[in-house]
Amino acid sequence: MTKQTPSQTICSEGNQCAVTTSGLGYQWPHSNVELQFPDITLKRGEHLFIKGPSGSGKSTLLSLLAGMLRPTSGTVSLLGEDITPLTNGQRDRFRADHMGVIFQQFNLVPYLTTLGNVTLPCRLSTKRHQRAKPEPPQEAEGLLADLAIPKSHWHQPVTRLSVGQQQRVAAARALIGHPELILADEPTSALDTDNRDRFIELLLTLGQRAGSSVIFVSHDQSLATHFDHELFLEARS
Numbered sequence: 001m002t003k004q005t006p007s008q009t010i011c012s013e014g015n016q017c018a019v020t021t022s023g024l025g026y027q028w029p030h031s032n033v034e035l036q037f038p039d040i041t042l043k044r045g046e047h048l049f050i051k052g053p054s055g056s057g058k059s060t061l062l063s064l065l066a067g068m069l070r071p072t073s074g075t076v077s078l079l080g081e082d083i084t085p086l087t088n089g090q091r092d093r094f095r096a097d098h099m100g101v102i103f104q105q106f107n108l109v110p111y112l113t114t115l116g117n118v119t120l121p122c123r124l125s126t127k128r129h130q131r132a133k134p135e136p137p138q139e140a141e142g143l144l145a146d147l148a149i150p151k152s153h154w155h156q157p158v159t160r161l162s163v164g165q166q167q168r169v170a171a172a173r174a175l176i177g178h179p180e181l182i183l184a185d186e187p188t189s190a191l192d193t194d195n196r197d198r199f200i201e202l203l204l205t206l207g208q209r210a211g212s213s214v215i216f217v218s219h220d221q222s223l224a225t226h227f228d229h230e231l232f233l234e235a236r237s
């Protein structure tokens, strides 16, 4: 039903693993079928591309990996810790400390400035704050410059930015404070091919600099070449 290529990386030590899943399944409320997912093993610092047609379960899988949904069967371990038995609050805390998430719709906070959005994870997590060097505002400015957001926009409400710029602000917010995991759900769907490739290269380069593993969901097979591993989810009948 599904495959992970090239051959799965084995990380024998828990602390070398970014992600390991086992027998993962999720049944949406009011649905009579459980979506089942192949086991994933991803080493720290490696990047995984998850693809598949609409409805194959890509976003559901990403939500399970992000700890936003609790599996109805199986387990998810992140950075050597089994997050499955944690309470919702504990999983939220784990996500704030260790993950940057880029959503399809970016989920930026409309009443905050561009810089306010990027530094937000450091206000929600002491760990992220401590890892932002030298301080969150300076790291945020460095990321915004790397991502080609004009300085004139940094103190403006984020809603004044173009869609492509907002997408890059969402990437900066995910990267600040060097989270070990970056999860991105089809954040390039609004971009043309050139900008899409450039964005992914930048995300992976900046992720690499931060030592992060990037897990990227898309239905666009042409993006797979940028990643160490790929996982294909087949259509559900």
Ligand SMILES: Nc1ncnc2c1ncn2[C@@H]1O[C@H](COP(=O)(O)OP(=O)(O)OP(=O)(O)O)[C@@H](O)[C@H]1O
Binding pocket: 028, 029, 031, 035, 052, 053, 054, 055, 056, 057, 058, 059, 060, 061, 219, 236
């Ligand atoms: N909030 C929800 N409530 C009930 N069922 C849902 C919900 N979200 C997704 N599903 C169901 O789970 C299945 C997988 O959906 P999911 O959104 O994970 O697929 P996807 O591969 O990400 O699709 P797309 O590429 O269109 O975003 C679908 O059958 C969908 O109807």
